[in-house]
Amino acid sequence: MTTVSSNEPKRLHPHKFTLWVAMGSICMMFAGLTSAYIVKRNQANWLEFALPKSFYYSTAAIMLSSATMYIALKAFKARERSRYKNFIALTAVLGVLFGVLQTLGFNELTSQGIKLLGFGSNAAASFLVPIIGLHMLHVAGGIIALLVTLFRAFGRKIKSYNTTPIEIVATYWHFVDLLWIYLFIFLAWIK
Amino acid sequence: MSNEAVLHAPTTTITHHHDAHADHGHEHHHHETFITKYVFSQDHKMIAKQFLITGMVWAVLGGLMSVLFRLQLGYPDAKFPWLQDLLGKFWVEDGKITAQAYYALVTTHGTVLVFFVLTAGLSGTFANFLIPLQIGARDMASPFMNMLSYWFFFAASCVMLSSLFVETGPFSGGWTAYPPLSALGQASPGSKTGMDLWLIAMALFVVSSLLGGLNYIATVLNMRTKGMSMTRMPLTIWALFFTAVLGVLSFPVLFSGFILLIFDRNFGTSFYLSDLYVNGVTLPNEGGSAILFQHLFWFLGHPEVYIILLPAMGMVSEILSTNARKPIFGYIAMIGSLFAIAILAFLVWAHHMFVTGLNPFLGSIFVLLTLLIAVPSAIKVFNWLTTLWRGNIRFTPGMLFAIGFVSLFISGGLTGIWLGNSALDIHLHDTYFVIAHFHIVMGVASMFGMFAGVYHWYPKMYGRYLNNTLAYTHFWITLIGAYLIFWPMHYQGLAGMPRRYYDYSIWESFKQFAELNRFISTVAMVVFATQLLFLFNFFYSIFKGRKVTNQNPWGSTTLEWTAPIRPGHGNWPGEIPEVHRWAYDYGKDGRDFVPQTEPVGANESHH
Numbered sequence: 001m002t003t004v005s006s007n008e009p010k011r012l013h014p015h016k017f018t019l020w021v022a023m024g025s026i027c028m029m030f031a032g033l034t035s036a037y038i039v040k041r042n043q044a045n046w047l048e049f050a051l052p053k054s055f056y057y058s059t060a061a062i063m064l065s066s067a068t069m070y071i072a073l074k075a076f077k078a079r080e081r082s083r084y085k086n087f088i089a090l091t092a093v094l095g096v097l098f099g100v101l102q103t104l105g106f107n108e109l110t111s112q113g114i115k116l117l118g119f120g121s122n123a124a125a126s127f128l129v130p131i132i133g134l135h136m137l138h139v140a141g142g143i144i145a146l147l148v149t150l151f152r153a154f155g156r157k158i159k160s161y162n163t164t165p166i167e168i169v170a171t172y173w174h175f176v177d178l179l180w181i182y183l184f185i186f187l188a189w190i191k
Numbered sequence: 192m193s194n195e196a197v198l199h200a201p202t203t204t205i206t207h208h209h210d211a212h213a214d215h216g217h218e219h220h221h222h223e224t225f226i227t228k229y230v231f232s233q234d235h236k237m238i239a240k241q242f243l244i245t246g247m248v249w250a251v252l253g254g255l256m257s258v259l260f261r262l263q264l265g266y267p268d269a270k271f272p273w274l275q276d277l278l279g280k281f282w283v284e285d286g287k288i289t290a291q292a293y294y295a296l297v298t299t300h301g302t303v304l305v306f307f308v309l310t311a312g313l314s315g316t317f318a319n320f321l322i323p324l325q326i327g328a329r330d331m332a333s334p335f336m337n338m339l340s341y342w343f344f345f346a347a348s349c350v351m352l353s354s355l356f357v358e359t360g361p362f363s364g365g366w367t368a369y370p371p372l373s374a375l376g377q378a379s380p381g382s383k384t385g386m387d388l389w390l391i392a393m394a395l396f397v398v399s400s401l402l403g404g405l406n407y408i409a410t411v412l413n414m415r416t417k418g419m420s421m422t423r424m425p426l427t428i429w430a431l432f433f434t435a436v437l438g439v440l441s442f443p444v445l446f447s448g449f450i451l452l453i454f455d456r457n458f459g460t461s462f463y464l465s466d467l468y469v470n471g472v473t474l475p476n477e478g479g480s481a482i483l484f485q486h487l488f489w490f491l492g493h494p495e496v497y498i499i500l501l502p503a504m505g506m507v508s509e510i511l512s513t514n515a516r517k518p519i520f521g522y523i524a525m526i527g528s529l530f531a532i533a534i535l536a537f538l539v540w541a542h543h544m545f546v547t548g549l550n551p552f553l554g555s556i557f558v559l560l561t562l563l564i565a566v567p568s569a570i571k572v573f574n575w576l577t578t579l580w581r582g583n584i585r586f587t588p589g590m591l592f593a594i595g596f597v598s599l600f601i602s603g604g605l606t607g608i609w610l611g612n613s614a615l616d617i618h619l620h621d622t623y624f625v626i627a628h629f630h631i632v633m634g635v636a637s638m639f640g641m642f643a644g645v646y647h648w649y650p651k652m653y654g655r656y657l658n659n660t661l662a663y664t665h666f667w668i669t670l671i672g673a674y675l676i677f678w679p680m681h682y683q684g685l686a687g688m689p690r691r692y693y694d695y696s697i698w699e700s701f702k703q704f705a706e707l708n709r710f711i712s713t714v715a716m717v718v719f720a721t722q723l724l725f726l727f728n729f730f731y732s733i734f735k736g737r738k739v740t741n742q743n744p745w746g747s748t749t750l751e752w753t754a755p756i757r758p759g760h761g762n763w764p765g766e767i768p769e770v771h772r773w774a775y776d777y778g779k780d781g782r783d784f785v786p787q788t789e790p791v792g793a794n795e796s797h798h
């Protein structure tokens with residue numbers, strides 16, 4: 001490695017920057033879906049229904065997971081390794097809980113007689129599946145990233161104090177949280 | 192701060208551990224096996240060549256498809272029993288290309304040329320090859336993601352290719368994949384397995400584009416060498432940067448459109464489907480809107496046009512300036528117009544939908560925004576012409592193709608002003624006028640940009656020259672041929688001849704064009720055959736071309752020509768050169784050119 005004088009202002013790490021661009025890209029995908037939702041809503045045959053309760057609980061779960069992620073990152077920076085490990089694990093568990101609650105929400109809708117898929121389903125209900133489904137996939141990606149970080153923290157003999165990878169995971173996790181809050185407010189408000 | 196510093200600055204690792212992401216900043220030489228050097232390479236130069244050659248394979252296949260359907264259009268009564276022996280009964284029956292095969296050919300030709308050749312083949316090749324070399328970086332921000340980008344493209348290619356071999360044939364509902372044709376398997380044979388494979392291929396392609404685009408943006412903004420401020424970058428990099436931004440913002444929207452389409456196809460939802468009767472059967476779908484797909488599709492579809500065109504524009508600017516031995520005219524105006532085009536690209540999608548029952552008032556807004564694109568386009572044309580004006584022009588093959596690009600861009604751009612008017616569009620939409628317009632301005636023009644790029648940077652790619660005689664023959668026949676093919680289509684379109692018809696000879700109004708169609712088809716075959724000259728030249732010269740002995744054969748100012756003739760992984764053996772000036776100091780102070788690496792003298796003004 002070449003030695004360098006770093007008297008220039010500190011730049012964003014390229015991988016972090018890439019993540020920010022990627023998040024912009026993901027936003028565009030959901031912007032596409034939610035604008036399709038608005039366009040469709042302004043046409044005939046639109047079913048109005050209330051969002052299931054589970055979605056409120058899942059919102060709480062994912063917001064809580066953002067807080068635990070924040071604590072985990074702080075712990076990592078303070079080099080409190082066991083605290084860091086616990087909170088990363090807790091974040092992942094809350095992420096899984098979020099997924100479970102979303103699925104329960106779908107079941108709740110079906111039991112109310114609202115058909116999500118198949119013939120006779122209304123687009124208003126069908127929209128929830130791709131929108132929430134794609135968001136869940138993004139959360140799943142975050143959970144995998146968390147697990148990888150967790151196994152690294154346990155498995156590595158040589159300790160790394162490089163904050164970049166964990167910061168990237170944390171940023172992404174807060175992003176999927178914010179994305180859900182946007183989708184939740186959108187779906188609850190515009191029906 | 193150098194790239195190495197950025198990549199490792201926050202690292203306070205006790206023992207530096209290697210993972211795939213962290214080890215590219217150095218210039219240590221890996222021990223490379225055949226697999227890591229030629230197959231799963233993380234070197235941006237090798238990935239560029241992979242994109243280029245895969246793109247060339249698709250260009251040949253897509254070109255052959257156009258020859259086949261031109262055969263049907265030019266010779267609707269002729270029989271080709273030998274084609275039946277070659278292709279089988281699905282494609283050719285009773286010596287004639289079947290209607291189903293015709294639509295499959297038209298659809299696949301469009302999809303492949305737009306996405307696989309002119310998006311992956313063009314920006315995949317040149318963004319990969321030129322960005323690190325011209326901004327002074329050892330590689331991309333993430334070489335691993337870059338490798339993934341190629342292999343997703345490769346996977347997309349395999350799936351798309353496989354759709355040619357399924358029993359019901361490839362998708363045949365047009366490259367725009369409008370529902371209900373694309374959503375209902377029972378709508379046509381091509382809408383069955385062929386459409387499933389088409390969607391899988393396109394989804395993989397979107398992933399490939401996004402991985403590539405993210406990387407290009409991150410690299411341009413973060414990995415520039417010392418002194419390479421944004422306003423010192425060559426216009427190629429600016430163009431490739433805007434291209435990547437367009438891709439990253441518009442492909443996800445196409446993806447969401449595809450997701451909803453997949454749900455309609457496979458899960459019985461009604462996002463796009465309503466009130467349908469297929470073969471006398473009433474479908475239960477209610478309340479969907481087919482126009483919704485068009486909005487989502489064209490929100491990508493229109494920026495996609497500029498994703499194809501901008502890299503060509505950037506390379507042409509660079510090649511024109513280098514070979515006219517003059518600074519590019521209006522460098523900042525060139526960046527400004529690229530920026531304006533990139534913004535407007537997102538605001539004009541509905542001009543593809545003037546006749547869908549769009550509110551005429553809304554239509555008039557889209558007319559205004561569409562015609563506004565003429566302003567930055569005219570700025571670019573003016574600047575290219577003024578760059579050529581009184582230059583010491585060297586007519587290298589790359590330069591000829593660059594000038595050809597400008598010519599085609601003008602001819603094709605002018606008809607854009609016609610089509611951008613919603614009133615004229617009532618007559619012209621879905622006619623051969625549209626075919627002529629977009630083939631000239633987007634298809635052939637970008638192809639010329641790609642050829643210009645290949646001829647110009649070939650010495651850097653392979654350390655050898657292409658044969659000039661073959662190159663000049665290739666240029667002249669292709670340019671004249673392109674005009675002979677597409678110019679007459681304007682007349683056909685004005686006469687109301689619709690696109691996508693299988694046989695015009697049975698229509699009283701279009702019988703008069705039988706000979707013109709035959710003429711177009713004949714020229715198309717000649718032009719296709721001429722491309723084989725280029726292919727031969729390309730592959731022969733990799734091994735047998737004249738060797739490059741001069742590090743900077745074109746007398747260029749940019750950084751790629753300061754690297755060794757055959758650069759290794761890492762591009763520069765020693766320090767990355769520092770940049771002191773803009774990329775266009777040609778003919779300055781009595782000197783032919785001043786490289787970007789030369790410090791600004793005491794009696795010079797700064798750029």
